[in-house]
Amino acid sequence: MTTPNAALQSLRTQAPLVHCITNYVAMNVAANVVLAAGASPAMLHATEEIADFVPVAGALTINIGTLSAPWVEAMTKAAEAANASAKPWVFDPVAHFATPYRARVAQDLLDLQPTIIRGNASEILALAGEGAAGKGADSGDSVPAAKGAAIHLAKEHGAVVAVTGETDFVTDGTRHAEISGGDAMMPKVTALGCSLTALIGAYAAICTPMDATIAALTHFSEAGARAGPGTNGPGSFAVAFLDQLAAIAPGDLDEVRVTWH
Template structure:
């Protein structure tokens, strides 16, 4: 895939309003990540307004995170609002296989036709109805083990599916691409996975979902690589990561993206 930087340039020039339905742990981190990248986050989740707001935002992201009945109402209202308004939306099926409640919620949200699904290998396997070995919100399966399930999920749902891990895999059911950007410190900071979903959403606002997802993953992972060069550990990494997101140029992304056809 050529010119990842063009997707970053477009995202920043439009500064999309990203509606983020996520958990309390992730809200602050996710908002700061989106601001540093050049997007505009809005943490709007209550059912009284989430559906209406989804028609205002350029893109919606939904993270299962820490669901409660009221938040679930907000998720479903927002997804319906985004679809009705023709807005893209991204599903992050956190720990979807862990409980019957989450499995049911994941199935209902999947039926509301997300544009993109981004999760770890265990989450994608579980959402696709395959056997998964997740440990809470963490994956106990490899990305490679989830690639076939991701392709089936993409074909059946019509969504672009991104399986994230040491080497990410993205498919629309016909094409596949792998992204090798990232650093081992990234999973040591809470809510970076949630924040990645926001970045994928920001890139997908007004841009082709498959290519935008791959570019967003490369941007996020490359920022992690740059941050790790200046960090002494997870604490300083968080600060350096925000700085790296903010400082990265489209040319930097073109030079550093590690994308290859799968």
């Protein structure tokens, strides 16, 4: 098992390249989060270069926030290339229950067996075929309500599943962990959840899927907890959050409690 502190040390030493196919809203935020944490983001989605680029990257992340047919083709090709080259990939099924088109795309990508799935409680519940109360990209369900769905998805698809919220829940179907921390301001800053997916990809490039997910969530929640005091609102929090992601050093992450079940 790689601890969050050891994972952060490796991230800073190796600065892995992360291929992020994400949405228009999140691109800048996600790239800055990955850079601040210590990795190297690549935000590209042209189908003409997917097959060449995916094997070069340490990991791939796919976020379906702003879909279009060319992007769906690129996502599919990227996931297939990641599987073919044995590269880990992270799936973020943003608001996949909102329209039939999004639901089909999400199911098709899920069938390509992502290494890690990250979503809010409503997204994870719906992805497992259960009823959910989400509104757009916002969750209407609690993390505890989605634990069973997360375990089911993990077992069925052989993936690590993260349900993020006030207290995060991570499972590989057998082992389960909860990560506390963060700040109440985090849901008020657009694309922080999407950028967390990118950060999970960065850690997945340098350690096992379960360890990577826990390390990313721990790093993220600690940065949020440190950024909150002294900020005046979402704008100042967003800047402080990036600063704290960069300022956190290996050894600092013991301050965030990870509870195993």
